[in-house]
C-alpha cells in the first residue's frame with residue numbers, strides 16, 4: 166500500500182496533485198462567494214437574515230443538487246441566483262471534479278499498473294555487463310562502485326515485488342526470474358557478460374554455477390558462507406570463491422592482537438609481506454619515526470600509519486601514538502627482526518571476542534593458529550562450531566564481561582550482528598579500559614563513524630570489505646585491500662618510465678601513489694621502499710600504495726590505452 170501511495174507523490178502524479186489542490190481551493194472560494202451573495206440577496210430582496218454558516222449550508226445543498234427546500238427564495242432575482250448556483254454546482258462539482266479525478270489520477274495509475282511488466286530478458290546485443298545474483302549490503306555497495314565506474318550491471322531476482330521496487334525506486338536494471346532457470350540466465354545474456362556475481366546461499370550458488378557452466382564460460386565470483394564449501398563451488402564452476410566471513414574474521418583478528426609482528430601480516434606479494442602492527446606494546450610508543458629507526462634496525466619500511474580510521478603516509482616527524490597502527494612492508498626475516506626487537510613482551514596477550522557467529526568464529530580460529538589466547542562471549546551456542554567453547558551470556562549484561570576477566574584483555578573484537586550492540590560494547594569497553602585495542606565490525610556502512618566515535622581503534626565494514634574484494638576481482642586487479650580508501654596494488658613498470666630514476670618518474674607528484682617495492686625479477690628479493698635515486702629498468706614490477714583515486718590517476722597517466 167505504501168508503495169501505491171508513494172506513486173501519487175512522484176513525477177506527473179505529484180504535479181496533478183497540485184492541480185487538484187488548486188481546483189479545490191477554487192471550489193471553496195466559489196462556495197464562500199455564493200454564501201456571501203446569498204446572505205446579501207436574502208436581506209435585500211426578502212428582508213430575511215441568515216448566519217454565514219446557513220449561507221454555506223444553503224450553497225452546498227444547492228450546488229450538489231440536494232436541495233432540501235428548507236431555505237428558499239421567493240422572488241425572481243432569487244430564483245435566478247439559485248438557478249445559477251445549481252448549474253455551476255453541476256458543472257464544477259458534479260462534472261469537472263469527477264472527470265478531473267479520473268483523468269488525472271485513476272487513468273494514469275491504471276495505465277502505470279498495466280504498463281509495468283518486469284523485464285524478463287535483456288536485448289540480445291547486451292554485453293560487458295555484470296550480473297548480480299542476490300542483493301544484500303555487500304552487493305549494494307558493489308553496485309555503487311559499479312555506478313561510479315560506469316560499468317553496466319543487472320540484478321536478477323525471482324520476486325516480482327522486489328523487481329518492481331528496485332526498478333522504480335532505485336533505478337536498478339532488474340530482470341525478474343528464478344536465478345537457476347536456464348531460460349532466465351540466457352535472457353540476462355550471461356554468455357556475453359563481463360562477470361557473474363553469485364551471492365545466494367551455498368547450495369543455490371552451486372546450482373547456479375552448474376547451470377551457467379552447462380552453456381557458457383563467463384567468469385563467476387562466488388561468495389561462500391561456509392569455507393568448507395569452497396571446493397564444491399569451485400567444482401561447480403566458480404572461478405573465484407570468496408570465503409567472506411573467514412576473511413572478515415582474519416581482518417578483525419590481525420588488528421586486535423598485540424602479539425609479535427608475524428601475527429599481523431595482512432597480505433603478501435610474493436616474498437613481500439604487508440603487516441599492520443599496533444604501536445601500543447612496542448618500545449616505539451611516543452617516538453617519532455626517525456627516533457624509532459625501524460628501517461635501520463630491521464629493514465622494514467613504515468608505509469602508512471592508521472590512527473582512529475585515518476590513514477596517513479608518514480614522514481620522519483610522524484609521532485607514534487599508542488593508539489596508532491603502523492602499516493609495514495618487508496620480508497619475513499625483517500618481520501622476525503622486528504619481533505626480536507619488540508620482544509614478546511605481550512606474551513600474556515589476551516583477546517576477547519564478543520559474538521561467536523561465523524565472523525567471530527573465524528577470528529577465533531585465526532588467533533588459535535597464531536597462537537594468541539582468546540575468550541569468546543556469545544549469548545547462545547553456535548551450532549556450526551564444535552571447536553570453541555564460548556562464555557554464554559549477553560555481553561551487554563551487567564558484570565558478565567567483568568566476570569569473564571575483561572580487565573586482563575589486551576584486545577577486543579566486537580562482532581555481533583547488531584550495530585547498536587557493537588557501538589554500546591565499544592563505548593563501555595573504551596570507558597573502562599583506555600588502552601585496550603578495540604576492533605569492531607560494522608554491519609551497516611552508516612555505522613562506521615559511530616563506532617570510531619564510540620572509541621574503536623579499527624572498524625571493519627562487512628559491506629565495504631566484501632565489495633572491495635569483488636571489485637578487485639572484476640577489475641582483475643592484483644591488489645591488497647587495506648581498508649576503504651587505501652589499496653596496495655601491483656603494476657608492471659610502464660614502458661615510458663624505463664631508464665629513469667624514481668624521482669625522475671614523478672609518480673608521487675603526478676599521481677599521489679608511492680612505490681612500496683620494486684620487483685626485480687624471478688627469484689630475486691624485491692627492493693622494499695627503494696630510495697629515490699633507484700633506476701627503474703624494463704621488466705621490473707611496481708608495488709604501489711594509494712587511494713582508489715590515486716590508483717585511477719596512475720592508470721590514467723601510464724596505462725591510458
Ligand code: ADP
Nearest residue numbers: 520521522523524525543544559560561581582
Ligand atoms: P555472522 O555470522 O555474520 O558473524 P551472526 O549473526 O551469525 O553473524 O553472529 C552474531 C553473533 O552475535 C550471534 O551468535 C549472536 O548470538 C551474537 N550476539 C548478538 N548480540 C549479542 C549480545 N548482546 N551478547 C552476546 N552475543 C550476542
Ligand code: ZN
Nearest residue numbers: 526550552553
Ligand atoms: Zn567457533
